[in-house]
Amino acid sequence: MNAIINSPLFGILLSLAAFETGVAISKKWKYSFLNPLLIANILIVGFLLATGISLESYNVGGDYISVLLSPATVVLAVPLYNQISKLKKFWKPILAGIFAGSITSMACVIVISKLIGLSDVLMRSLLPKSITIPMGSVVSEQIGGIPSVTIISIVVTGITGAVAAPAICRICRIKHKVAQGIAIGTASHALGTTKAMEMGEIQGAMSSLSIGVAGLFTAIVAPIILNFID
Amino acid sequence: MRTPLQLAVIFAICLAGEFLHRIVGIPLPGNIIGMVLLLALLCLKTLKPEQISGVSSFFLNYLALFFLPPSIAIMAVGDDVLSKWPLLLCLCIVFTLITLAVSGRCTQLFIRKQEYRENLAIRAERLAKRAASSRKKGGDK
DSSP, rough: OHHHHSHHHHHHHHHHHHHHHHHHHHHHHHHHHOOOHHHHHHHHHHHHHTTTTHHHHHHHHHHHHHTTHHHHHHTTOOOOOOOHHHHHHTTHHHHHHHHHHHHHHHHHHHHHHHHHHHOHHHHHHTTTTTTTHHHHHHHHHHHOOHHHHHHHHHHHHHHHHHHHHHHHHHHOOOOOOHHHHHHHHHHHHHHHHHHHHHHHHHHHHEEEHHHHHHHHHHHHHHHHHHHHOO | HHHHHHHHHHHHHHHHHHHHHIIOOOSOEEEEHHHHHHHHHTTSSSOGGGGGHHHHHHHTTTTGGGGGHHHHHHSOOOHHHHHHHHHHHHHHHHHHHHHHHHHHHHHHHHHHHHHHHHHHHHHHHHHHHHHHHHHHHHOOO
């Protein structure tokens, strides 16, 4: 049995099956909190705990999929390139909004963590929580956080953004379509962008644009801020 | 481009990013440097989006799948993290709402400012034109 569990195909098969189940469930019941990644994560963790199979055995195959995270990030340049003409008209407000949002997100994490005495490693794990997962997980690793905690916090952040975005736009009277898109993309990356796409084409384009910019900005600024507060 | 060649191009860009990070010492994650490299190649028209569309749309369509194995490592985090999960959940939600509001208001503020300035410029132009035409009419009489 061990030979089967420790085959790379086992981890790969488990990942593919759980992922497709997650997608099927989220398609059937269209609630924003039923995120495919979250469902698949719970399914696999539950399966491994129930059967007593170790994380190491899963990772024999899982690592093959993790390797593809790098090319998956690189191709994010394609949607960014497609939006580049839209960036040109409002580039000043867009950059200002993305920078303000990214700084706010990081400042919240640092200030509240210090206030309630959260451990340093948790603070570092939460710091890149507003950016897209391929970027956030490597930034987390680089600044000394725990990538898996970062990934879960990124998913929670994304789901919150997707669920709450229309209400926040109404309450704070954010009416301009470009501003709505930028807010969603900056605060809740690709998961929020799915909601922005529903709200309209301009919101969707602006949201997907800010994923890359906010990610890049956070990747550059997070280590600098941490150096500064140490 | 055939799919294996598209994959080769993307993987080569990934490795170039890792090279710039690890060997040259640029303090950004390798895959993010790779993203900037690809963006540069697209902007310089060295590479057309259609040429890598097969591979890029595959990765973009199933993006979440590639995060799944790293996220399973949540099993291995210590009890100190697990015991704090309700707090962490609340923090994530509240921070997201604040970030949404600040980012949106800030963008809107600057857009309004820009539009106001553009409107002033357009109005000034119109006034100048009207003044010029009325002067012309006056001259005709």
